[in-house]
Amino acid sequence: MDLDLVRTLVIPGSTKILLLSADGLGGFPDPATGRSELETARLPHLDALARRGSCGLLRHVAPGITPGSGPGHLGLFGYEPLRYPVGRGVLEALGIDFDLRAGDVAARGNFCTVDATGRITDRRAGRISTERCIELVARLRRIELPAIELHVEPVKEHRFVLVLRGPGLSARLSETDPQTLGQPPLPARALDPAAQATADAVNRFAGEARRLLADAAPANMVLLRGFDQRPALPGFPEVFGLRAAAIAAYPMYRGLARLVGMDVLRTGSTFTDELRTLAEAWPGYDFVFLHYKDTDKAGEDGDFPGKVAALERLDAALPAIEQLRPDVLVVTGDHASPAVLRGHSWHPVPVLLAGRYAIPDAVERFTERACAAGSLGTLPAHELMPLVLAHALRLGKYGA
């Protein structure tokens, strides 16, 4: 459903909504037991919520497509990920809490190794340490370009973010990373004429970087890709008529929430900190997005028992959340991260929607397989928000 149409249907209300996203929630059966992480964990509170709510599965991009964290969360926020693409450079900038502004051009950078003839011998510079990355970024910050403000920010190991700020920039640039060894880095080419000045600036940056890094092998050159600008997304508070806050310890999720115009609340680095922030902020908002990271971390590490434990810790936190008495409480995730696959996967993700007007279905447990039989069916993630608003009695009738 088009967001412009949703917006026309929104009616004011005083109901409150809590969206809990357990990152990488969905799992996959352990071959030894035949049970997934959710099926293995003891989750009395989540199961009780599943019993009194409506359940289903969410698909964040399309069948078979493994979502990154960006598309995964945009879908949860009601934005169709294929319609509102967010480039790699922008996601990297968001991931370090960089204050990316409209018009900025961001790129993902890698330190790399080139040989004496300038050909790439290692696209990741032997994965230098983050400390070394910080030192070399300090060198790159010496680069100055006329009329363009440059920001170079270290990320982790060989990764950094480059942001160009100035009037009339364009991200319609080809990448400088040839994605192969034995070739020199490519010049950035303007993919449309309006991007020529930006291409020139990027190439000048790369040339200066080469000079400044000449003695820094293995990190003696840079590669740049994923040039993009902050997309102009319709604002979440405006579209859905909600005073909306985001509580997330990790920068990437704060950045995504900022991108759609939520208030991003200051919080600490643990979920306990997030819960404290939630309790304090709750009276002032209609909608809170609360992010839980531990499930994804364990999944990505291939740590099945760790993911089970992370789920059980989340479950134990539920009474504190329920105590706030949200009118609609939604628990789901941005993608699956099965420990068996050690990373994100395409499998659809359980969702439960509890509230006074949610029809309790036959689902008795909050698991992948139980939710497959739920009354919400298997739903594109971006269709969740209108459903949530409806359950909060915040959507009017379509047509007389």
Place this chain on the structure above:
Amino acid sequence: MDLDLVRTLVIPGSTKILLLSADGLGGFPDPATGRSELETARLPHLDALARRGSCGLLRHVAPGITPGSGPGHLGLFGYEPLRYPVGRGVLEALGIDFDLRAGDVAARGNFCTVDATGRITDRRAGRISTERCIELVARLRRIELPAIELHVEPVKEHRFVLVLRGPGLSARLSETDPQTLGQPPLPARALDPAAQATADAVNRFAGEARRLLADAAPANMVLLRGFDQRPALPGFPEVFGLRAAAIAAYPMYRGLARLVGMDVLRTGSTFTDELRTLAEAWPGYDFVFLHYKDTDKAGEDGDFPGKVAALERLDAALPAIEQLRPDVLVVTGDHASPAVLRGHSWHPVPVLLAGRYAIPDAVERFTERACAAGSLGTLPAHELMPLVLAHALRLGKYGA
């Protein structure tokens, strides 16, 4: 999901995929027993696969739309049938294994009967025998047109295919069949100016045909419809990154596979021949499409026990297929052909997807009703291929 986008997500792999299409697989309950063909048949191997795989239903075009074999299979191959239409003339040409080339214009022809004033009295010429059709096609082959190569090929009974080959042809032509009796055949009209020369050629062919068939009543004239050119479909091997082969005894399915760029393997006329071809070809391909025709034949004949027997023969062949150890094995069909309806129907078709990363769901039998509760849900057929690729670990993440 757009094929251009799927293409960007494909990653190389060494996994192998087998897609078994049982033509007209879906059925309908026998009013006497309340059980469909699949529910009546003993299918121990398919049921076992359903138990260990993920199940669902496929809809090939849209809810309520009965697919022809063309759209049915294009959907299975990953092409949204409404987005990639294939004209009648092209399907007829593919159906007789005609080597239709880019730029050729193909039409479906009917022999018909006209009276002394030229008005149509029978649009099918009393359904003349195929032998008679072959004789009359030999007469039509005498027709020569300047700068255009003509191919006239008999099909069955009153049907034939006309193909025009030459530079600058267009299929933007109106049909010569008025689809009613008591009127003369219509001239082909150019639907855009660039089609005028082709319209003239077609009308000259029809005029010559009338002269050559004057003494051949009841087949004393021709009607032409479904003018079309071979569509430029994105290539299946290129989009999905698969060395792909098709094994089908029937020409129509070979033609469809050729249309999307699969290698069409030589095989015999029986499923046993096809299985032998499969075993030989398997090492050389990443993806094999294997077609089983008997289910559809029995369904179209209204032969309920015959369709049950065809399903049981297919089931008996499964161990030989599983012995090849495909990483992903998909069993489904291109449309339903319930014996009760004696033809194709719009009912969605069971699908099972078995492989290491398929979550076994609660489905215990491979039937229409059991699969409706499966974890794949009811899926547009063209969304199956990305899902299959994902299960074969051949798709990367969308977005960072």
